[in-house]
Amino acid sequence: MSSFARLLLTVPILGLAIADNAIAAEETPHYNQIHFQVERSRPVENDRMQAVLSVTAEDENAARLADQINRTTAWALQTAKAQRKVDVRTTNYQTYPVYDKSKIRRWRGTQELVLEGSDFTALSNLIGQLQERLQVTTINFSLSPMQRAAAEDELITQALEAFKQRAELVRKQLAAKGYRIVDVFIDTGAAQPMPIVRRAGAMAAAEVVAPPAVQGGASTLTVTVRGVIELQ
Numbered sequence: 001m002s003s004f005a006r007l008l009l010t011v012p013i014l015g016l017a018i019a020d021n022a023i024a025a026e027e028t029p030h031y032n033q034i035h036f037q038v039e040r041s042r043p044v045e046n047d048r049m050q051a052v053l054s055v056t057a058e059d060e061n062a063a064r065l066a067d068q069i070n071r072t073t074a075w076a077l078q079t080a081k082a083q084r085k086v087d088v089r090t091t092n093y094q095t096y097p098v099y100d101k102s103k104i105r106r107w108r109g110t111q112e113l114v115l116e117g118s119d120f121t122a123l124s125n126l127i128g129q130l131q132e133r134l135q136v137t138t139i140n141f142s143l144s145p146m147q148r149a150a151a152e153d154e155l156i157t158q159a160l161e162a163f164k165q166r167a168e169l170v171r172k173q174l175a176a177k178g179y180r181i182v183d184v185f186i187d188t189g190a191a192q193p194m195p196i197v198r199r200a201g202a203m204a205a206a207e208v209v210a211p212p213a214v215q216g217g218a219s220t221l222t223v224t225v226r227g228v229i230e231l232q
Contacts, residue, residue, distance in 0.1 A: 032231035033182060034170050038162040041222035044151045046141035049116070049123050049216065053134040056110040058098070065107045066095060072133050073111050083126045085119040112137065118144065120214055128211035141216045148221070152188050155223035159186070163225045176231035184227040 055072040059065035073090060080088040095109040113134065117123050127136065143151070163184070171179045 032176070034167075034229050034231065035227075036166060036170070037224055037226040038159055038166055039222055039224045040155045040159040040162060041220055042151070042155065043218035043220050044143060044147065045218050046143055046216040047118050047147050048142045048144045049118070049120050049214070050138075050140045050142070051115045051123060051127055052112055052137040052139075053115070053127065053130050054092075054110055054112045054137050055134050056108070058106050058108045060106045062095065062107045065109050069093075069095075069109045069111055073113065076113050076130050076134055079129055080113065080115060080126060083122055085122040086115050086117040086126055088116075089114050120216060124211040124214050128209050131209040136212070139212070139214065141214075141219075143219050143221075151221050152223060155221060156186060156188070156225075159223045159225040163227060167227075167229045170229070171231060174231060178232045179229045180232065182228040182230050184225060187224040187226070189222050189224070 053076070055069055055076070057065055057068050057072075059068065077088065077090070080086060090111060091114055092110070092112040094111075095107060097104040098106045098108050113130070115123055115126060127139075167179055167181070
């Protein structure tokens with residue numbers, strides 16, 4: 001048999017041996033493995049505020065309705081953009097018919113304005129101005145990405161330290177010489193924004209509106225560390 005032929009036969013056999021070893025390693029039972037988890041959490045002051053306001057109107061004429069909504073939204077945008085500490089954008093523009101006995105009797109339309117920022121006083125004052133012609137849908141408070149990341153880093157450090165302490169406790173209680181970490185999973189969760197105000201009633205266009213009283217509150221962040229150690 002030529003050297004080339006022997007090489008061709010050897011390669012599949014060698015590959016088969018490697019595969020068998022891998023399967024055997026996977027099937028090897030693991031003893032003295034302990035699964036557990038620890039958590040660390042704390043409240044963090046919300047530093048971000050979002051308000052959603054809307055303009056809603058009805059009219060028998062669709063074009064006249066659109067004109068009314070567009071003019072009100074343009075006024076709201078101009079008013080909001082004068083406040084540089086607030087981010088503003090429009091969303092959710094809808095116009096749809098209102099039926100009565102299968103016939104279109106009038107048209108209803110709405111458009112939303114989203115305000116965001118970290119200056120709660122500036123936002124509150126702006127909301128008061130806009131409520132002369134718009135209605136508040138929701139006001140939410142949340143954590144900015146920077147605030148969340150800083151708090152999560154602290155909690156991760158605390159949770160990992162707690163994990164090591166728990167692992168050492170298990171080792172001592174089971175009289176093991178030592179342990180090694182087999183697997184660790186860190187879960188930071190996701191806190192939801194805190195709704196403060198729900199939909200308010202419509203107000204007269206000329207009515208002067210006081211700014212809403214707001215309090216940001218806090219979001220509770222939780223970090224969970226789940227892992228596996230193997231006692232030695």
